[in-house]
Amino acid sequence: MKHVVDLAWTDNVAFETDMDGHKVVIDAGIDSGGSDLGPRPKKLMLTALAGCTGIDVIMILKKMKVEPEAFNVIVEADVTDEHPKHYHKMKVIYQFKGKGLPVEKLEKAVKLSEDKYCGVTAVYKKAMNVESEVRVVE
Template sequence: MKQTLNTSWNGNMQFDALVSGHHVIMDARAEVGGQDAGPRPKELMLASLAGCTGMDVISILKKMRVEPKTFNIRIEAELTEEHPKHYSGMHLIYEFSGDGLDEEKLRKAIDLSQDRYCGVSVVYRKAMPITYEIRIMENE
């Protein structure tokens, strides 16, 4: 299945990508000629990974009849110093809260996402190591 995406230059360092009918404005910081009107493209790589695996995990947990009260994914990424600057590794921190959460079920859902379902993760793992941890937060 072929997919296409159009990205238009809006002037200066700003670009507008039309993604699934939604405009995603990307821009650079002012010190490099942008107006800071949107996220940087590399940061969107992190958002893509978090969104992809997050949707998988929630879908799998629902099938397991596990409903977290809250779910958050933080990503710590190592950026190289030399050009072209790129991520050399990513560490995902899956944070859950809720009553009676079974860590083994959470781990199974994450492993299924990482190993079988999340296409973003599969591609990124070909370029760098990706690790993760699970944190079960106390209910407030």
């Protein structure tokens, strides 16, 4: 299988692509010479990680018959000071909301995503330190 993204330059430093039928615009901030028409490319790496593992966790929890009231995946990343500036450490926070949630099932779903299913996590772990934390809010 092969995935292809065709990113077309549109104006100034903005680019646009069609991903799975959805228009995505990427641009630099005004302070960097862009027009702020879309997110920055580096931060999309965080979104990719959050989305990949988040989808996994929800799918696994559905099979376990566990449905949280709310669920957020928060990704914090540390950027190097030197060029090329890149992420060297990420922390994924899985935040669940609900009463009486079975913490052991939440942790198992997260572990399965991180160790077996999420391809983004697998690649990022080869490039940097990736930590995680499970939080439950009642």
